[in-house]
Amino acid sequence: MTERPLAVLGATGYTGQLVCRQARELGLPLRLVGRRPEALQALAEAGEEVRAADARDRDALVRAFSGCFAVISCAGPFLALGTEPVEAALEARVHYLDSSGEQPFARIVYERFDGAARERGVVLLTSFGFDFVPGDLAARLAAEDREPPESIVVAYDTSGLATSRGTRQTLGHVLAQEQVAYEGGTLVTSSFGATTRRVRFPEGEKSVIEWGGTEPLTVPRHTDVRTVRSYVQLPKLAARAGALGRLAAPFVRRL
Ligand SMILES: NC(=O)c1ccc[n+]([C@@H]2O[C@H](COP(=O)([O-])OP(=O)(O)OC[C@H]3O[C@@H](n4cnc5c(N)ncnc54)[C@H](OP(=O)(O)O)[C@@H]3O)[C@@H](O)[C@H]2O)c1
Structure with missing residues (x-):
């Protein structure tokens, strides 16, 4: 060592x-x-x-x-x-x-x-924490033996919204930031809540909302894929606040 x-x-x-x-x-x-x-x-x-x-x-x-x-x-x-x-x-x-x-x-x-x-x-x-190592690894595993997949959807389930002070402050900034998705082989502009979908988790199907995961940046670096989007399951109120993006950002920072 x-x-x-x-x-x-x-x-x-x-x-x-x-x-x-x-x-x-x-x-x-x-x-x-x-x-x-x-x-x-x-x-x-x-x-x-x-x-x-x-x-x-x-x-x-x-x-x-x-x-x-x-x-x-x-x-x-x-x-x-x-x-x-x-x-x-x-x-x-x-x-x-x-x-x-x-x-x-x-x-x-x-x-x-x-x-x-x-x-x-x-x-x-970079981003070598809960955000966003699991999604990147899961995407790679899901693509094994299926390459080239047309599309990869990464979705995080949450069991509560406990966050550290630094994460809340950062979230207030993240909501106001531009974000991208990977669509048709290129990065395209997106935003928090730009798309929603239903995803099957082990405990059942849930609604998820698009967020600024790094998988649209990282997955195409190691996997031949045309489309990558990242989603999170959030309680309804948090999802609505998030979708307000820039407007909600200063309030989230103060939580
Ligand atoms: N990816 C993930 O899964 C994940 C998980 C948790 C946190 N995070 C992220 O990690 C970051 C830290 O979160 P946290 O909850 O640990 O925050 P925190 O408890 O507020 O800690 C922030 C740290 O940054 C230091 N710092 C702030 N400004 C600085 C400066 N100008 N120069 C040098 N050091 C400075 C602080 O030093 P002082 O003590 O001197 O203020 C403190 O040590 C946030 O961006 C958060 O979003 C990510």
Whole structure:
């Protein structure tokens, strides 16, 4: 196993602390990175490193990531805070993962940074959380032995709407963002609630609403398919608020 540490940007947050806990269980050496050094120091366990860096300060991030084998960024909203950490990871030649669930940010990572990442041998693995790893893997599995499928529909069932503070704040931004679907072999403009459909889940059929999953971006990268759309099952009120998109965004941020 590598002796170089894993950097966790946003280590003081809800997701950052979960990542640190899991990394410790795996025996990975940690470097806690964030904008509040005292708070990081209070969280650091014996032998763990601490570096101060604001997510918008590229040079400080390069210094904070240098010498690590990978960085996991948990500092969102990513469309606002996510770009400099990617640039810094590329400059420091450190593999990069994040907990983003923002489709437009994933598009930036794939479209703006893909070339530099390949050139430098750096892995960029965005949206590497509940949003949207399961959908991407399930799509790939469903396509096995059926290639080329004409269309892939990814749908998430939800059993409640418990969300962390950062997720609610980010959701308020996501609702106001442009999103895309993959239709007829190309990316087309879409929006939260642009289409709805009925989907058969293990517990029965439910209505789902289109949302900004990253599967329309990721699935065509590994599977020969013409159409990919991502859906979520939401309680009626949340689905209606979501469909209001930009209008609902400021209220969701305050929840
Ligand atoms: N994909 C998924 O399944 C999934 C699941 C959970 C969360 N998320 C996403 O992950 C992100 C974090 O969520 P959360 O609930 O963990 O949020 P959180 O508890 O509010 O934590 C946010 C973290 O970001 C740090 N941060 C904020 N602004 C910063 C800046 N300018 N410079 C450096 N650090 C900064 C915060 O540091 P301070 O402590 O100094 O404020 C904190 O450590 C959100 O975008 C959320 O949507 C995704």
